[in-house]
Amino acid sequence: MEINTPKGFRDFHPWEERIRKEMLEKIEKTFIKYGFSPLSTPAVEFLNVLTKKSGKEIEEQIFKIEGEEVGLRFDLTVPLARYVGGNLNLYKPFKRYVIAKVWRNEEPQKARYREFIQADVDIVGVKEQTAEVELLFLAKDALESLGFSLKNARFLLNNRKFLEEFAKHFEVNSGFFFRSIDKLDKIGEKGVLNLLEKEYGEKARKILGELKKGKNNEEKLKIIKEFSEEAYEELSFILNYFKKAEINLSLVRGLDYYTGSIIEVKLSEEIGSVVGGGRYDNLIGLYGKEEPSVGLSLGFERLFYLKMKEIKTKKYNEANVYVCFVGENFSYALEVAQVLRRKGIATDINYSKRSLRKQLDYANNMGYKYVIIVGDKEREEKSVVLKDLEKREERRIKEEELSSIKL
């Protein structure tokens, strides 16, 4: 009997999903506060839309639909580019947010899945690094709104223009070089050195050594300036406004479409980056008119993983009140429940003829705070028995008092 989810796909129990929803709501509020608007695109896109500039590695991870030229989206940036390309009349800058599932057919690992939620903000139509600055402040606010400490947080920056010139200088293929460097977190320095040595021999050690140079932002900026004046200016601008950021010369990010700034945020060394993004000035041009753009994606699954480590108790139900009935009094119980619901109080109700004992057990198991009991006497008197399960107190009140009671 098949009762599992496919590998890399997960169920979220109510006591987990409730926390996910609370987190997503906080993220969304931050996005809106920064003046971003929601956009929704389908889960499914044409394959030639998805593969236009995604890079070989990602392309292999696309879940394709049988018999159709379509597949599941692997990120939320490509669909945005396709949308902007097809809607030339949007006012620019176009600032959109989206919180949605994406899918990648890769080997599942710790806090990495085949289906996961990304929360993205993108600014389309701004070439200035003011946009990057704005996004960095937004990332900081979003993480703080989720209750994470930023004491050990690292806001890492790099620039593809530097990396491109660097690759040119060392005469290495930028695609392979970027993909290898991107694995530093996953397979470590030795692993990356191995990869590079197989392709470039002796040169590999020198290349990697160069990327480790510089003790602070100032020294690293100097190195960057040697390769790319533009990268130097762009990074200097961002650092001038967002002083918490630090340059990381080997930061590259996997996607092929980045053209300038590269951004990653780590909360701790345990779990990799929780925010990632960058500038992609040429992507939208592939689908329509070119628009300089920059975006950030919050890695929601990792944030959720970190949050769950703090959560100790399971909350089974949002409701605080459970209406019990004895005898043939479902009708009156329902009437009482509807009074509370009209007040906006989340209220559950018993559905079956079962002993009061069993109804109270259920209320206790679910963690409800209050129980309301009605029977023949209560129906006739138009009253209810209100029981506080935490304080273990009970009292009788009139039904009409219910609409003014605090629960």
Place this chain on the structure above:
Amino acid sequence: MEINTPKGFRDFHPWEERIRKEMLEKIEKTFIKYGFSPLSTPAVEFLNVLTKKSGKEIEEQIFKIEGEEVGLRFDLTVPLARYVGGNLNLYKPFKRYVIAKVWRNEEPQKARYREFIQADVDIVGVKEQTAEVELLFLAKDALESLGFSLKNARFLLNNRKFLEEFAKHFEVNSGFFFRSIDKLDKIGEKGVLNLLEKEYGEKARKILGELKKGKNNEEKLKIIKEFSEEAYEELSFILNYFKKAEINLSLVRGLDYYTGSIIEVKLSEEIGSVVGGGRYDNLIGLYGKEEPSVGLSLGFERLFYLKMKEIKTKKYNEANVYVCFVGENFSYALEVAQVLRRKGIATDINYSKRSLRKQLDYANNMGYKYVIIVGDKEREEKSVVLKDLEKREERRIKEEELSSIKL
């Protein structure tokens, strides 16, 4: 150049998506008020999970993933059944809600798409029709919370036990018979008669005629009683509590897993049912221990279609305030924006060195209510110019006053 979504898949512009989100939030609030908890399951399930009891017609509509034994879910009930089957320790009744996308590879038609959102509530572990009554009240509340008039609304009821006995009596195959009857809304009475005549000849007219008998609930209940005592009792119970409901003898619904009550709600004759559901007492047993269950699904896309007909103006952005700057004052503009955002005011900001004229045009196009302008003078004085675009008034205020201002 490919800039479209695949057929049957849609983008939602920010001014649409904002309305969708508002509607979904209202639906979710109603679900929570009735004591339902959120559950999340993956978009992708094993094919043998999806096809266990879905019926031939639906099975053909599953989007399959290439090279894997998995497909996209076509509804939210089968994943629930799989989840409950695999989690035997859940407290019963288990009341869950879910608002999520489902996918069906069928021919798109008016307000019917290949990707659409369903909003489902299900009560697992209750055999009594109290559960149906609760769901009917919930459906009524949810529709009212969305601002729809229920003046012409029809709450339609039927029972599969009656239909099964009816099919037995007329010696017709219930699968084919149900699928045909289910098409009444789509292809009309003549169309269905045609279908049935091809299969059953002369008998067809008599069968269809029988289902049209009865002028009111009372008369229809009598007909039902002739075929199934159980169906009669169950429907009588529901009608006793939810008096707005009306019996429709030919209501069947497409899915094979229903075993008892069948429910549909129509707001008007224009667009078919906006709520549908029923009782499926045997479905969960296919994945684990049997649990009598009943659920309703709100057809969100149709509700959205109806809502959009009322909406006249596009709201491009949630923000009310746009911070402009002249000269080199991005830094001060950002500072001002952050003050407002900390207050929870959604605030947009200019990113580029462009004329104040252009910045104000943008603010007008986006429909912002207020504009804040800062330049050298304002930065030095720690003041801002606040412009009310609706009233066409402007005044100068101190930066410190911003944190107490009402916008």
